[in-house]
Amino acid sequence: MPDQPPPARRLALVLGDQLSFDLASLRGLDPRQDAVLLAEVREEASHVPHHPKKIALIFSAMRHFASALRRRGYRVQYVTLDDPENRGSLPGELCHWADRLRAREVHLTECGDWRLEQALRHCGLPLVWHADTRFLCGRDEFARWAAGREQLRMEFFYREMRRKSGLLLDADGGPLGGGWNYDAQNRKPLPAGIKAPMSMRFTPDAITREVLVLVGARFSAHPGTLDGFDYPVTHGEARALWQYFLDFALPAFGDYQDAMASGEPFLFHARIGAALNIGLLDLRRLCEDVEEAYRAGRVPLNAAEGFVRQLIGWREYVRGIYWLQMPEYATRNAFGNSRPLPAFYWTGQTRMNCLRQSIGQTLKHAYAHHIQRLMVTGNFALLAGIAPQQVCDWYLAMYLDAFEWVELPNTLGMAMHADGGYLGSKPYCASGQYIRRMSDYCDGCAYRVSESTGEQACPFNALYWHFLMRHREQLEGNPRMSMVYKTLGRVPETRQQALWRRGEDLLARLAAGDGL
Ligand SMILES: Cc1cc2nc3c(=O)[nH]c(=O)nc-3n(C[C@H](O)[C@H](O)[C@H](O)COP(=O)(O)OP(=O)(O)OC[C@H]3O[C@@H](n4cnc5c(N)ncnc54)[C@H](O)[C@@H]3O)c2cc1C
Ligand code: SF4
Helix, strand or coil, rough: CCCCCCCCCCECCCCCCCCCCHHHCCCCCCCCCCCCEEEEEEHHHHCCCCCCCHHHHHEEEEEEEHHHHHHCCCEECCCCCCCCCCCCCCCHHHHCCCHHHHCCCEEEEECHHHHHHHHHHHHCCEEEEECCCCCCCCCHHHHHHCCCCCCCCCHHHHHHHHHHHHEECCCCCCCCCCCCCCCCCCCCCCCCCCCCCCCCCCCCHHHHHHHHHHHHHHHCCCCCCCCCCCCCCCCHHHHHHHHHHHHCCCCHHCCCCCCCCCCCCCCCCCCHHHHHCCCCCCHHHHHHHHHHHHCCCCCCCCHHHHHHHHHHHHHHHHHHHHHHHCCHHHHCCCCCCCCCCCCCHHHHCCCCHHHHHHHHHHHHHHHCHHHHHHHHHHHHHCCCEEEEHHHHHHHHHHHHCCCCCHHHHHHHHHHCCCCCCCCCCCCCCCHHHHHHCCCHHHHHCEEEEECCCCCCCCCCHHHHHHHHCCCHHHHHCCCHHHHHHHHHCCCCCHHHHHHHHHHHHHHHHHHHCCCC
């Protein structure tokens, strides 16, 4: 029988994506009589086959955070994955430790995942819940904003958040520069000769190396490689990555936000999504740094505004939608898609260069930037009519920064339009011409982007027209789709039939397991 540990008055559970010192449930803890619990559990690491780098990041960051809490005087109960008594789930560990420490109160901060929050709420313990104040907009506040609106639009929500935060406003409370949004300037392809800055790398320390061995042994069946793990796992390292971005990449972030380039997995993106989502960076501080860089003349307005919009606009907006609409949101399938996810999403083995590059770097780095996620892997899944729930599980598994509150609305709503237009006003569907314009992928591809029918034709082209034809009834009335339907209307009937046949052929080949 193990020794009975001293009792704790209050027990605070800290989840793997809650590694912030000012977490609401940590506030007011008395290190002399309270305790903090962190637990690595199999259920959270494998409810989808998470990329091993993501599991390693979270376990390593948790272990570093636990050490930092101890240095600050907290009493920390830490359960490792290989603890022979590990109960395998967070509710299991929480009930066990609440009982063992005879805790009088158990405190938690809202979860990022509906599934886990439900499991904890029903674990049989009386729990004290705290709102997650790391976000600018609380769940209730978003619900109040959304109430009575027939359509939610990110742009209007974003303006509210600008006013609320005071970010990038002039002395009269209007937007700096006169416009709320400079997105129109942020759609440039990468010119020849421009190179992105080197990515900043962090060498694994002893704690991370131990975690890498553990994850390698336990999760080798999950897709993706552990090799070359170089991500920040402490607050200090995450700040260093952020500072590097501010100094070297933010000035060009706006201009090349939508660009894609072969062999350039990160371009001018920050790579901070995971560090921010697990609590190593603070949202308000990031936004203030960006504003300061703009006011000091170090970055142009389109870069500063574009970056702030992602953080206090899109990121807060998708979280609001998630908590407003779950659990029903996860089941939506407005196009009635049922095709299985092609196997090449797990291997990158396809002759389509854009997909090979985007999926290849995902397997390697657990990272792809926004336009690759939206206009390459997401666009293909949309055009090919893949079941949205399978697509969502893939995104949730593969990306270092993927937590359901942010992954699901982005995938199901933005990329798959499976919510019927609740999150975004039109589907992000595009032919190969978009990918040609925004990248150099087509130069190295086995297919010809200039052709739509025939064996060598870019599959995106016919699938795009096939998508528009098969969903005409749902989409034709959408004012933002009227131009494309007018264009389709001008295509001669025989040509439309040829495009339809090529689309059918591609879909049949996908169904037969052909990686195209
Ligand atoms: C289909 C799809 C799935 C996505 N899944 C996730 C996910 O699981 N987790 C996640 O954090 N982001 C997700 N995104 C949003 C975005 O792609 C990532 O936040 C971004 O690529 C992270 O890399 P970065 O830090 O280099 O971002 P940057 O391009 O440098 O942007 C800076 C920050 O802005 C925020 N941001 C930008 N766009 C969005 C957005 N649409 N929604 C929320 N935050 C945004 C992120 O915090 C990001 O770190 C998804 C987008 C799509 C289209
Ligand atoms: S030709 Fe088509 S499949 Fe090939 S890279 Fe271009 S868009 Fe992708």
